[in-house]
Amino acid sequence: MKLAILSRAPQAYSTQRLRAAAQQRGHQVKVLNTLRFAIDLSGSDPDLQYRGRLLSDYDAVLPRIGNSVTYFGTAVVRQFEQMDVYTPNTANGITNARDKLRATQILSRHNIGMPATAFVHSRADVRLAIERVGGAPVVIKLLEGTQGIGVILAPEVKIAEAIIETLHSTKQNVLIQSFISESRGRDIRALVVGDRVVAAMRRMASGDEFRSNLHRGGTVEAVELTPEYEQAAVRSAQIMGLRVAGVDMLEGRDGPLVMEVNSSPGLEGIERATGLDVAGAIIDFINNQVAFPEIDVRQRLSVSTGYGVAELLVHANADLVGKRVRDSGLGDRDITVLTLHRGSTVIPNPRGAVELEAGDRLLCFGKLEEMRSMIPERRRRRTKVRKLPKEPIPEA
Ligand SMILES: Nc1ncnc2c1ncn2[C@@H]1O[C@H](COP(=O)(O)OP(=O)(O)O)[C@@H](O)[C@H]1O
Ligand SMILES: [Mg+2]
Known part of the structure; x- marks a missing residue:
């Protein structure tokens, strides 16, 4: 190539x-x-x-x-x-990953462990946001920092407030993030290529530093990742739209906590730590994929008026349950099933033999009007029980 x-x-x-x-x-x-x-x-x-x-x-x-x-x-x-x-790595993928807030927002609906994070604008909302992520000590991050620059550990709420206020006054946007103390100045960098982790290392901060970036004097060792960590890394990269990525994870009490996904990961640290040919793996992967340039499927398919892509839910009481895709009648309604999602498994092109079960999600292309009745209801948020205000609300 x-x-x-x-x-x-x-x-x-x-x-x-x-x-x-x-x-x-x-x-x-x-x-x-x-x-x-x-x-x-x-x-x-x-x-x-x-x-x-x-x-x-x-x-x-x-x-x-x-x-x-x-x-x-x-x-x-x-x-x-x-x-x-x-x-x-697409332009979208790179843009998504670059901004720590944007990345966290995109990953947040996909069941990937992340440190609790908040983002506020108004000074009046800062204190509550700090409390929501677990109180002090708390981590404050510039949205587009790298190499550990712009990542601050604030020991007390008052200091955190002062730092955030200062940064806001200079028009800097910051994340407020729970400090994962159990990871003790260590984190995991997983190098994802395609759908696998090709190399991984643990980085350890030097002295009393809590940031483990190599640029902050951190040291490294090769690690063998458990499937849980591998999956978190690969899924994060894929959701971001990156096929080559460095995924940073903290070792939380209950498993991996993804902090960021880097779209241009450095190779020196990880190749030296692991002795692996990461560059070669990247080149081989690209050579394998060259025939498949990125296509914005939704954009291309929706050019046919009235047609589009939708994810349909097989309802428990629907007459689809127990039927095979081929006998489901979807084809007669001009609906093509592209993939079937069942729990965490995905069946591509589920043409014939697969029997539909309640709860299956079908990614389909077809006439939008035909698909409307099968669109799942919007996810409802937990509604928190609110205390009634003590004072009567004045009439508007
Ligand atoms: N919430 C957190 N809790 C504990 N340590 C953290 C947290 N966030 C970041 N760190 C430490 O700081 C380092 C830099 O943070 P990161 O978000 O990766 O920013 P950068 O883009 O500058 O590398 C991490 O590698 C980790 O060691
Ligand atoms: Mg980092």
Whole structure:
């Protein structure tokens, strides 16, 4: 294949290793400076210029987008996507992962353990938010920090309030997060490629530091992850839309707590700690996937008016229960079942033999009107019992 590595640091360890791994495998590879692209939307097809000249054809692109160039960098990646060039990490995936709040929001509905987190704007809401995540000591994080910079441990509520107020006054958004003391300055970095963890290490903070980042003087050791940790890492990366990711997890009392998902994980620490060829695994994965560039399925399918994608629920009392997909009548109603989700298992293309059970969720493409009656009810939130206010509410 012909591969472009997008990077502003051609001499960096990770870039060098990826380039070497691609060359060793007989691929054509170029490291291109992300900031020297020009997005060309003047013609009839999406195009890219590089250093003032039309970019030649590539089969795949591996983005290594630094924090300081997220907007431009993801625009370039999105352009490659429009040109049907395969990328393991989509522009959306990179954007989702970059912002710690956005990442936490996206992961929050998927049953993935995470430290309790809150986000507020008004000074009046800070104290309650700190209490909700478990009180002091509490962790305060800038939304887009890296390498441990912008992660603060506040020992007392008053100090936390002062820090948050200060940061707010300089227009910085911050997360308020429960401090996971049992992980004692340690965390796990899992390198996810595709649907597996190819390498993992434990990082340990130095001295009385609670942040275990290598840039903060942390040390590392290779670890063998339990299936629970592996699953948390792989699912987090997949939900974010990343096929190459470094997933950071704290070792919580009840299992893994995902803190963040990095879309351009460094390779030096993890290759040295584990002795594994992570760069090679990334290149092999890309070479395997090259024929399958990212397609926005929903967007492509909804172009047919009146048709769309929906997730349907097999209700307990519905006449679908016990029937096979083929005899369910869905086909006659112009509904195609793409996948069947049952508990934590997924059956792709469940055409014939599978019998439907109550509670099955079917990802379908079809006429929206036909599917309307089978759309599951919106999830209801727990309603908290509220105490009535002591004072009568004044009439409006
Ligand atoms: N809620 C927390 N409880 C305990 N330690 C934490 C918590 N959040 C972060 N840390 C420590 O701080 C480090 C940096 O936090 P992280 O959210 O990964 O930010 P960064 O993007 O700067 O690496 C983590 O690797 C971990 O050691
Ligand atoms: Mg981190």
